[in-house]
Amino acid sequence: MIRQWLLRWAIPKTLTLVRRYRPFSSSSSGGGVVMKRVTRANFESALEGLRARVQGADFVAIDLEMTGVTSAPWRECFEFDRADVRYLKVKDSAEKFAVVQIGVCPFRWDPSRGSFLAYPHNFFIFPRKELPFDGPSHEFLCQTTSMNFLAKYQFDFNTCIHEGISYLSRVQEAEALNKLSSAYENELTNSINTSGENLEIPIVSTADLLFTERIKNKFHEWRNRITESSCAECYVKEKTEHVMTQFQTIFFKMRPAVTLNGFNSHQMKLIQLVLRKHFKDLVFIHAQGEEVMLERKVVYTDSEEDKALLMREVLEDLHRSKEARVRSAVGFRHVIDFLVSEQKLIVGHNCLLDIAHVYSKFFGPLPSSMMEFALSIHENFPNIVDTKHLLNSSYVLQYLMKKNSKSLSSAFSLLCPEASSDSPKSAHSYVKFEVQTDETGLSNWTSGAKHEAGL
Known part of the structure; x- marks a missing residue:
């Protein structure tokens, strides 16, 4: 009886530390909780769904x-x-170890149900x-106790x-944007057919x-x-006469062109030298193809102005391709950026x-000083609540948890006995939540243990 009274007295005082507090009320059945499992395969669709959940979350x-x-x-x-x-110790850990899983779970209060609706997402991440x-491949340390725990x-x-x-x-x-820009500009510079040059072709061999x-x-x-x-007659004639595939006419930016296939790097250099010396109206370019790799083409232009326009168009295409590639990388x-932009209350434990x-x-890179780190974090995440700090702030809860266990599982057993497998189901639950799934099928949903990042 005294324990029940202490809980009723302590929990509201602890929760009032959260500025946007709404009384926890609720329902949760025992057993595993369903969470969305997100990998590279379903990341794009999961990201769009998560955006809507975060926007409506408390x-x-x-x-x-x-x-x-x-x-x-x-x-x-x-x-x-x-x-x-302590900050320097935490900084050392964050710089040396890798993160392999991140859980993001928006919570929304539903007045009609009298409970919080939870949308747990479990993201597997790997720095490839x-x-x-x-740059060089990523390196990180592994601690045997942590790996054994996982x-x-x-x-x-x-x-x-x-x-x-x-x-x-x-x-x-x-x-990456700077390096891509420099790399593409160098490629374009090398591909421009400068008519003023009269380069001798180095003959290395017969x-x-x-x-x-x-x-x-x-x-x-x-x-x-x-x-x-x-051009149309030329294209049909080549098809009819079975001209070698290395010189079939195509259309690039509404201009006749050929795609160079089957040549090695040395032959490509010789081709560029031939074009520079003998063909002022033919331009060698690197253009974005359907795949990630660039395609090498020779394009016919009918004037210097047309040549300049072509190069600007190619540059714009490469710039768009560059941005899309970096965005994918x-x-x-993108999840973190969205959380920052939404400025939602962030809740974590320790x-x-x-x-x-x-x-x-x-x-x-983490700042060298704690103050700089704190200011930057406050700028990006102005509202953060650490549930372990909340537990430590309540002497009653510390007493009920025997003072020696501030783990999330211990708090879960105390505050949510109905949802905890360690407690009898007849106990009264002070925190209620319902886990929501979507209609995309169960293949992306999995039953999670209490420690998993998604919870």
Whole structure:
């Protein structure tokens, strides 16, 4: 009886620390809770669904699973650590270990049901190289106790590595855009057919001499066919005469062109030298094809103005392709960006390390000082509630939890006995929630254990 009274007295006082408090009331059946499992395969669709859930949410809970916590015994956090010392320890951990799973769960209060509706999403993430110039492969530490913990609760390492969603931080995205821009501009510069140049073709061997003469003759024949007849007639004639596939006429930007296939890099250089020396109206370009790789084409232009216009059009295409490619590589950070833009209340449990990982993985290198870190986090996430801090702020709850256990599972057993398998179902539940699923089928939904990131 005294225990029940203490709970009724302590819980409202604790919850009033949350600015947008609405009384928890509720229902939850025992057993596993269904959550949405998100990998690379269904990330785009899940992201769109999550946007709507977050926009209508009263608060969003987050949780991370990592490959380790401390890189050395002396880097463990202790109660007597100064705030700046503890931050440096957390910074070291966030920089050295990887995040393999992130749970994002929007909660919405439904007055008609008298409960919170939860929409748990469990994202597998893995830092793979998505861009060709993304620097060396990612490296991170693994702590045996953490890996054993994940394995104990059936963490799917294969799904994480093979299907985990990659990501770029804001700093990495900016660097990638700059590198892509420089790379494409260099390609375009090299591909421009500068009519003022009169370069000698370096003849390395007899094979090179024969190749350049053959290519020169082929381009002469191809250009003559284009200028002496309509492009359509030329295209039909080539199809009828079975002209070699390396010189079939196509249309690029409403201009006659050929796609160069089957040539090695040395031959490509010889082709460019032939064009520069003998063909002022033929332009060698790198154009975005249907696949990720660039296609090499030779395009006919009828004037210097037309040539300049063509190069501008190619540059615009490559710029759009560049942005789309980087956007795809940004990956899971789109979720973080959306949470930042919505400015929702973020709820976590003992989440300082989680927030440090979010900063390190999705914003950029962690600041050297605690104050700079705190200011940046407050700017991006102005409203954060740590449930462990709430538990520590209530002496009554500490007493009821025996003071030696501040884990989320212990709080769950105390506050949600009906939903906890460790407590009798006859106990009264003070917190009620209902987990919602969509209609996309059960293949993307899985029953989660209490520790999983999605919960």
